[in-house]
Amino acid sequence: MTNSRSELTQIVVGIVRDPLGLVGLLIVGSIVFCAIFAAWIAPYDPVAMNIQARLEGPSLAHPLGTDQLGRDTFSRVIMGSQVALKVALPAVFGAMFIGLALGMIAGYGPKWLDNLLMLLFDTLRSFPTVMFALAVVALVGPSLQTVVLVVMATSIPTYARVARTQTLSLRNSEFILAERAMGASVFRILGVHMLPNIIGVLAVLAAMDIPTVIALEAGLSFLGLGVKPPTPSWGALLKDGYALIRQTPWLVVGGGLPVILATLGFTFFGETMRDVVDPKLRKQR
Amino acid sequence: MTEVLLEIDNLSVDYETGRGDLKALRNISFSLNKGEIVGIVGESGCGKSTLISSILRLTAPNTRFREGEVRFKGRNLLNISEQDMRSLRGSDISIVFQDPMQTHNPVLTIGRQMLDIQHRSSATKAEKLHRAAEMLSAVGIPDPQARLKQFPHEFSGGMRQRIAIAMALMSEPDLLIADEPTTALDATLEVQIIEHLRSLQQDMNCAVLFISHHLGVIAELCDRVVVMYAGAVVESGDVREIFGNPKHPYTRRLIDCDPGHIKERARVLPTIPGEVPDLANLPKGCIFRERCDQAMPRCTASVPPLQTIAEITGHRAACWLNHEEMAS
Ligand SMILES: Nc1ncnc2c1ncn2[C@@H]1O[C@H](COP(=O)(O)OP(=O)(O)OP(=O)(O)O)[C@@H](O)[C@H]1O
Ligand SMILES: [Mg+2]
Numbered sequence: 001m002t003n004s005r006s007e008l009t010q011i012v013v014g015i016v017r018d019p020l021g022l023v024g025l026l027i028v029g030s031i032v033f034c035a036i037f038a039a040w041i042a043p044y045d046p047v048a049m050n051i052q053a054r055l056e057g058p059s060l061a062h063p064l065g066t067d068q069l070g071r072d073t074f075s076r077v078i079m080g081s082q083v084a085l086k087v088a089l090p091a092v093f094g095a096m097f098i099g100l101a102l103g104m105i106a107g108y109g110p111k112w113l114d115n116l117l118m119l120l121f122d123t124l125r126s127f128p129t130v131m132f133a134l135a136v137v138a139l140v141g142p143s144l145q146t147v148v149l150v151v152m153a154t155s156i157p158t159y160a161r162v163a164r165t166q167t168l169s170l171r172n173s174e175f176i177l178a179e180r181a182m183g184a185s186v187f188r189i190l191g192v193h194m195l196p197n198i199i200g201v202l203a204v205l206a207a208m209d210i211p212t213v214i215a216l217e218a219g220l221s222f223l224g225l226g227v228k229p230p231t232p233s234w235g236a237l238l239k240d241g242y243a244l245i246r247q248t249p250w251l252v253v254g255g256g257l258p259v260i261l262a263t264l265g266f267t268f269f270g271e272t273m274r275d276v277v278d279p280k281l282r283k284q285r
Numbered sequence: 286m287t288e289v290l291l292e293i294d295n296l297s298v299d300y301e302t303g304r305g306d307l308k309a310l311r312n313i314s315f316s317l318n319k320g321e322i323v324g325i326v327g328e329s330g331c332g333k334s335t336l337i338s339s340i341l342r343l344t345a346p347n348t349r350f351r352e353g354e355v356r357f358k359g360r361n362l363l364n365i366s367e368q369d370m371r372s373l374r375g376s377d378i379s380i381v382f383q384d385p386m387q388t389h390n391p392v393l394t395i396g397r398q399m400l401d402i403q404h405r406s407s408a409t410k411a412e413k414l415h416r417a418a419e420m421l422s423a424v425g426i427p428d429p430q431a432r433l434k435q436f437p438h439e440f441s442g443g444m445r446q447r448i449a450i451a452m453a454l455m456s457e458p459d460l461l462i463a464d465e466p467t468t469a470l471d472a473t474l475e476v477q478i479i480e481h482l483r484s485l486q487q488d489m490n491c492a493v494l495f496i497s498h499h500l501g502v503i504a505e506l507c508d509r510v511v512v513m514y515a516g517a518v519v520e521s522g523d524v525r526e527i528f529g530n531p532k533h534p535y536t537r538r539l540i541d542c543d544p545g546h547i548k549e550r551a552r553v554l555p556t557i558p559g560e561v562p563d564l565a566n567l568p569k570g571c572i573f574r575e576r577c578d579q580a581m582p583r584c585t586a587s588v589p590p591l592q593t594i595a596e597i598t599g600h601r602a603a604c605w606l607n608h609e610e611m612a613s
Contacts, residue, residue, distance in 0.1 A: 173387065174382060174384060174387035174388055175387060175388050175389055175390050175391075177343065177382075178380070178382055178388045178389075178449075179390075180343055180374070181341055181343055181374055181375070181380045181382075182374060182375030182379065182380070182402060182452075182453070183371050183372065183373070183374035183375030183376060183405075184375070184401075184404075185371065188401070188404065192393075192401055193390050193393070193401075196390075196392045196393060197390070197391070197392050200392070
């Protein structure tokens with residue numbers, strides 16, 4: 001459609017107009033920017049050791065000091081954003097799209113399929129994410145992919161349930177009946193008419209879910225079950241920092257602050273987006 | 286030349302419910318010629334929507350077609366494949382629903398929806414948009430090019446209903462079904478909608494099955510009228526015949542309730558004392574008997590058949606009184 005671009009612009013404009021949305025967008029934007037250009041922004045190689053400069057406090061050369069191996073904390077924080085997004089984005093968006101597809105099938109398909117899928121979702125959901133992650137990591141060993149897959153598997157049911165509920169309520173709405181009465185096929189109804197009504201809600205959910213996944217990755221890395229050292233993850237920074245908190249607090253700050261910022265940023269962003277994606281709530285042009 | 290387009294033949298439809306079978310439609314028969322406008326009147330719950338959904342075969346899951354046929358251009362729609370049925374919907378048969386606030390997708394622009402509804406056409410996108418704009422101006426929407434870019438909530442109820450009509454007529458259907466298209470609108474808008482509907486109908490020469498609570502609109506718009514009561518046809522015939530010389534006490538009561546003002550005022554069907562019988566547990570004899578002030582012993586004994594009263598006009602009524610009249 002000719003105005004799909006203008007619609008996207010409208011959503012962005014709507015988010016920027018809201019102060020909370022602007023802050024969220026700025027934080028999210030800087031995290032994404034850091035992740036993409038990490039190699040250029042980071043002043044040092046994040047894994048390069050320098051035994052002479054161990055556990056230094058902040059200085060012009062090292063804004064967040066150095067760790068026990070003399071690695072520059074600031075560079076590791078910057079690189080950490082890349083790790084965080086490499087886990088969070090595929091996990092969240094993968095779960096969102098699979099959940100969306102399964103949820104729509106459950107909501108629109110025959111009753112027995114719905115029951116079967118719901119049983120599957122409930123089973124998956126009954127695993128506590130962290131326990132499940134620990135078990136899987138213990139079995140196949142820690143890696144980025146393992147974390148991504150575990151998070152995806154445990155959050156698919158959440159997206160699927162929301163998509164299913166939306167599909168069920170849309171299914172009986174008059175405009176869908178009207179579409180059927182005008183000869184639309186199942187694919188047209190699901191793809192053209194239901195999808196745009198559901199995707200907004202799921203995108204908001206996904207935005208709010210990203211910090212949870214970032215925190216989970218940090219948590220697993222903190223326990224030594226996330227990404228393998230020496231890869232700089234915020235959780236790994238926290239882990240080192242926790243052990244060395246008496247010598248230097250800067251590691252904990254370097255690992256903790258980005259997690260908090262990311263949580264706030266994505267939540268603000270998601271909340272503003274929720275108000276903006278609904279065209280009925282959008283201000284008249 | 287009259288050529289039959291739609292023929293409902295002895296159609297009976299049940300809803301399976303916890304209380305047993307609800308006999309929503311019983312032995313409905315009437316027909317619609319090419320280019321003709323036929324009105325269906327009747328109180329709420331008399332089965333108008335059931336009839337429409339049976340024609341389109343978009344019935345609730347608990348529906349059972351007990352007997353009868355719905356013939357469209359000679360084909361019985363009740364036993365063609367789902368595929369064939371779907372290809373008729375929106376191309377040969379179109380529909381406009383009652384509530385204009387609910388019939389459009391809230392998150393898609395009107396233009397996007399009008400493009401989508403032309404999915405069967407092989408025209409280019411530019412041609413389809415042009416056609417959409419053309420249809421919008423045909424139903425009196427000013428500045429259609431700009432309007433195509435707007436969302437449904439940016440239109441008033443009357444405009445939305447006109448857009449719905451534009452969309453329904455886009456494929457130049459042979460039959461347009463309108464399920465109380467003006468009930469949700471106020472009187473001036475109603476007149477507007479009826480005007481547009483009539484002029485488009487004449488241009489395209491499509492037949493219209495017009496369902497309404499509003500006797501005045503039926504009288505104004507339709508060529509023939511079918512009066513329904515509790516799931517059955519009680520009277521049908523030429524509009525002037527029915528309103529000028531009603532032969533069923535129910536029709537008479539409908540008209541009598543608001544004699545001088547039918548044209549302007551009877552927006553909602555006037556209420557008649559008494560209650561509609563329980564369709565799950567039908568009484569013996571005539572269904573209108575309990576509310577009828579002319580009921581006779583015969584009315585309790587057996588159901589009066591729908592009988593032709595005047596051959597030329599096709600006036601038919603289902604009442605024993607007419608039998609008495611004819612006998613004497
Ligand atoms: N799915 C269903 N299951 C059971 N009963 C139903 C179902 N749908 C409709 N009914 C009943 O069938 C009867 C006819 O309903 P229908 O909706 O066809 O009436 P209507 O004439 O369209 O009424 P209105 O003017 O209020 O729209 C009513 O008694 C209604 O309660
Ligand atoms: Mg109805």
